[in-house]
Amino acid sequence: MKFVNELSKSQKKRLYRITIAAVLEIALAFIPLGNQPVLRFVLYLIPYLIAGYDILIEAFEGIRNHQVFDECFLMAVATLGAMALGDYAEAVAVMVFYQIGELFQDVAVGKSRRSISELMDIRPDYANLEQDGDVTRVDPDEVEVGSVIVVRPGEKVPIDGLIVEGTSSVNTSALTGESLPRDVKEGDELLSGTVNMSGVLRVQTTKEFEESTASKILDLVESASDHKARSEQFITKFARVYTPAVCYSALALAILGPAISILAGVADPSMETVSQWVYRALTFLVISCPCAIVVSIPLSFFGGLGAASRQGVLIKGSNFMETLADVKVVVLDKTGTITKGNFEVTDVHENQRPKEELLELAALAEGHSTHPIALSIRRAWQKSVSGAAADAAAPAPDLQRVTRVEEISGKGVVARIDDKEDVALGNLRLMEHLGIDCKPCESIGTIIYIAVDGHYEGHFVIADEIKPEAKEAVEDLKKVGVKKTVMLTGDVQSVADAVAEEVGVTEVCAGLLPADKVTKVEELLKTDGSEAGGHSSLAFVGDGINDAPVLTRADLGIAMGALGSDAAIEAADVVLMDDDPRSIAKAIRIARKCIRIVYENIIFAIGVKFLCLILGAVGIANMWLAIFADVGVMVICVLNAVRMLK
Amino acid sequence: MSSGKDDEMKKTYKIDVDCANCANKMELAAQKTDGVKSVVVNFMTLKMKVEFEEGADPAAVMAEVLRNCKKVESDCEIFI
Numbered sequence: 001m002k003f004v005n006e007l008s009k010s011q012k013k014r015l016y017r018i019t020i021a022a023v024l025e026i027a028l029a030f031i032p033l034g035n036q037p038v039l040r041f042v043l044y045l046i047p048y049l050i051a052g053y054d055i056l057i058e059a060f061e062g063i064r065n066h067q068v069f070d071e072c073f074l075m076a077v078a079t080l081g082a083m084a085l086g087d088y089a090e091a092v093a094v095m096v097f098y099q100i101g102e103l104f105q106d107v108a109v110g111k112s113r114r115s116i117s118e119l120m121d122i123r124p125d126y127a128n129l130e131q132d133g134d135v136t137r138v139d140p141d142e143v144e145v146g147s148v149i150v151v152r153p154g155e156k157v158p159i160d161g162l163i164v165e166g167t168s169s170v171n172t173s174a175l176t177g178e179s180l181p182r183d184v185k186e187g188d189e190l191l192s193g194t195v196n197m198s199g200v201l202r203v204q205t206t207k208e209f210e211e212s213t214a215s216k217i218l219d220l221v222e223s224a225s226d227h228k229a230r231s232e233q234f235i236t237k238f239a240r241v242y243t244p245a246v247c248y249s250a251l252a253l254a255i256l257g258p259a260i261s262i263l264a265g266v267a268d269p270s271m272e273t274v275s276q277w278v279y280r281a282l283t284f285l286v287i288s289c290p291c292a293i294v295v296s297i298p299l300s301f302f303g304g305l306g307a308a309s310r311q312g313v314l315i316k317g318s319n320f321m322e323t324l325a326d327v328k329v330v331v332l333d334k335t336g337t338i339t340k341g342n343f344e345v346t347d348v349h350e351n352q353r354p355k356e357e358l359l360e361l362a363a364l365a366e367g368h369s370t371h372p373i374a375l376s377i378r379r380a381w382q383k384s385v386s387g388a389a390a391d392a393a394a395p396a397p398d399l400q401r402v403t404r405v406e407e408i409s410g411k412g413v414v415a416r417i418d419d420k421e422d423v424a425l426g427n428l429r430l431m432e433h434l435g436i437d438c439k440p441c442e443s444i445g446t447i448i449y450i451a452v453d454g455h456y457e458g459h460f461v462i463a464d465e466i467k468p469e470a471k472e473a474v475e476d477l478k479k480v481g482v483k484k485t486v487m488l489t490g491d492v493q494s495v496a497d498a499v500a501e502e503v504g505v506t507e508v509c510a511g512l513l514p515a516d517k518v519t520k521v522e523e524l525l526k527t528d529g530s531e532a533g534g535h536s537s538l539a540f541v542g543d544g545i546n547d548a549p550v551l552t553r554a555d556l557g558i559a560m561g562a563l564g565s566d567a568a569i570e571a572a573d574v575v576l577m578d579d580d581p582r583s584i585a586k587a588i589r590i591a592r593k594c595i596r597i598v599y600e601n602i603i604f605a606i607g608v609k610f611l612c613l614i615l616g617a618v619g620i621a622n623m624w625l626a627i628f629a630d631v632g633v634m635v636i637c638v639l640n641a642v643r644m645l646k
Numbered sequence: 647m648s649s650g651k652d653d654e655m656k657k658t659y660k661i662d663v664d665c666a667n668c669a670n671k672m673e674l675a676a677q678k679t680d681g682v683k684s685v686v687v688n689f690m691t692l693k694m695k696v697e698f699e700e701g702a703d704p705a706a707v708m709a710e711v712l713r714n715c716k717k718v719e720s721d722c723e724i725f726i
Contacts, residue, residue: 061720065717071665109689240670295667295689302690
């Protein structure tokens with residue numbers, strides 16, 4: 001009896017009541033009581049009260065609070081009415097099945113709540129705070145920024161920080177779904193929610209607990225279902241109208257039914273006619289409860305959001321689930337989504353000055369920048385001086401030598417170095433902007449030109465690696481029904497075309513300034529996105545660096561590999577925790593399945609209920625069918641909804 | 647959680663309620679309470695997020711919200 005042991009106390013009590021009442025009901029069906037009406041009534045009253053006493057009490061409370069459309073009140077009226085008509089077995093059955101439905105719903109909802117909280121089991125319970133040489137276990141909330149905490153093997157990292165001592169491998173699967181452990185050492189950033197696997201780590205915290213990755217993700221997942229979807233709002237409104245409408249119809253059926261049929265002469269003016277119509281009205285009351293539909297919708301979304309987060313896809317609201325399911329156009333920012341964003345200087349074409357000097361000047365000019373291109377130039381310079389791969393010990397450019405830096409958005413930088421030379425570093429547009437004569441390079445890659453005091457001195461060829469999964473990711477998108485994949489980039493056309501051909505996107509827009517990306521997305525929104533009408537939406541996928549405005553402008557903003565970047569998590573509607581572009585199609589697939597289940601449930605539940613109402617009104621459906629329309633439909637809808645968690 | 651002032655006017659409460667429709671009824675009842683600017687009741691997470699009108703006293707408003715919710719669903723609970 002594993003099933004029974006998992007139940008809570010109140011659920012067990014309900015189960016026992018259901019069992020006893022059901023056994024009595026079945027036993028009574030075999031006892032011939034036809035000629036003893038009083039005994040029959042008394043005997044049926046026992047299982048009726050066992051199964052439904054709490055409903056009768058609540059119904060009474062409902063009357064006191066003037067809540068006539070309370071479902072307990074409706075059940076009470078329906079069953080008491082059936083008792084009055086002498087349909088004792090039906091009355092007991094309605095109560096028993098109603099309770100079965102309640103129990104089933106309670107267990108299913110409880111199970112999905114538990115499975116989601118297990119899924120997101122990244123909440124750290126404590127932190128080992130180091131103070132004056134002592135280590136004490138404290139509430140992570142109390143740890144101040146800059147404190148040193150100790151993370152032992154097997155423990156969850158409670159707060160984001162930098163490793164000050166120790167090496168280990170950490171398991172990031174709770175955050176990224178990536179099962180391969182990652183090696184970390186002194187100086188590395190450590191995100192909360194990861195699990196330390198081998199060595200003891202001393203970590204200096206860089207954030208408060210509330211602001212740390214684990215807390216943020218939990219908050220995001222937990223509040224996602226607060227943002228209700230359109231279909232959910234529709235059902236809430238529907239339920240508000242449905243119950244009163246069915247109840248008034250029941251009343252009309254009970255009064256007008258016999259009146260009209262007697263006046264029209266189709267029925268005799270007898271008690272039998274009246275009770276026949278009252279019985280039909282009572283079946284209406286049994287069907288009037290909207291709970292089946294109402295519970296299955298949030299349950300489906302909850303399951304969908306949970307299934308997505310298990311795959312490393314954080315969807316920030318049930319409403320975005322709908323948008324995601326409608327995605328027909330995916331706009332991808334090249335760098336960081338299709339390519340790794342690991343730029344490397346592959347070639348230096350010099351004019352008169354030696355390569356080393358050009359690299360040094362470039363490294364100085366870009367010294368303040370954190371742009372991936374700037375980083376690649378600095379790495380190349382480090383390599384040229386130290387002759388080895390860049391690491392923490394490599395020299396940094398002496399930024400004292402840089403006296404003035406001017407950044408020209410989308411073009412490059414102009415910096416004054418050693419107070420004598422003006423170094424201009426950037427793309428072809430920068431050279432044109434400054435009126436510097438240079439010959440465009442034909443190599444495939446990002447070309448960064450360098451000019452000193454207005455004279456062209458050479459250029460760097462910088463290449464980015466295409467992610468190995470990118471091609472499959474674009475194919476997957478086509479498979480899930482995305483009609484158009486558009487790649488946006490600030491790069492030159494030749495590089496963009498080469499990348500586009502390799503991964504197979506349908507459209508390319510090259511040479512875009514950051515602001516152009518917003519304009520381009522706005523254009524696409526009008527032709528293919530939500531503004532074009534119909535059920536189609538446009539998703540923009542970026543790495544969250546510098547593309548917050550585009551993420552916000554698109555129908556759906558997807559930030560990729562955005563862990564640790566607060567701005568991206570803030571601006572996006574969907575956050576992909578790993579940087580695998582195949583997750584985009586995965587997310588769409590999950591959303592489609594979730595929305596399909598939601599619509600199946602809405603159509604099935606409303607359909608069966610209306611069918612039973614019609615059949616009940618003309619006298620074909622009896623109380624038993626009404627019970628199916630209520631409890632049976634709910635059980636089927638809930639079972640359909642929990643498919644999402646599988 | 648952008649600023650302290652924001653936090654004062656938005657609060658999350660744990661609730662207990664049996665059915666999804668009852669949760670929706672609670673939301674409607676809470677929404678109609680004076681001093682409540684907006685409210686979301688989440689049946690799956692059993693939480694009620696309330697945004698209060700400016701100058702409202704959350705404690706007093708919540709007592710009234712609980713009273714109103716009890717009227718529509720007698721066996722509901724809000725852990726204030």
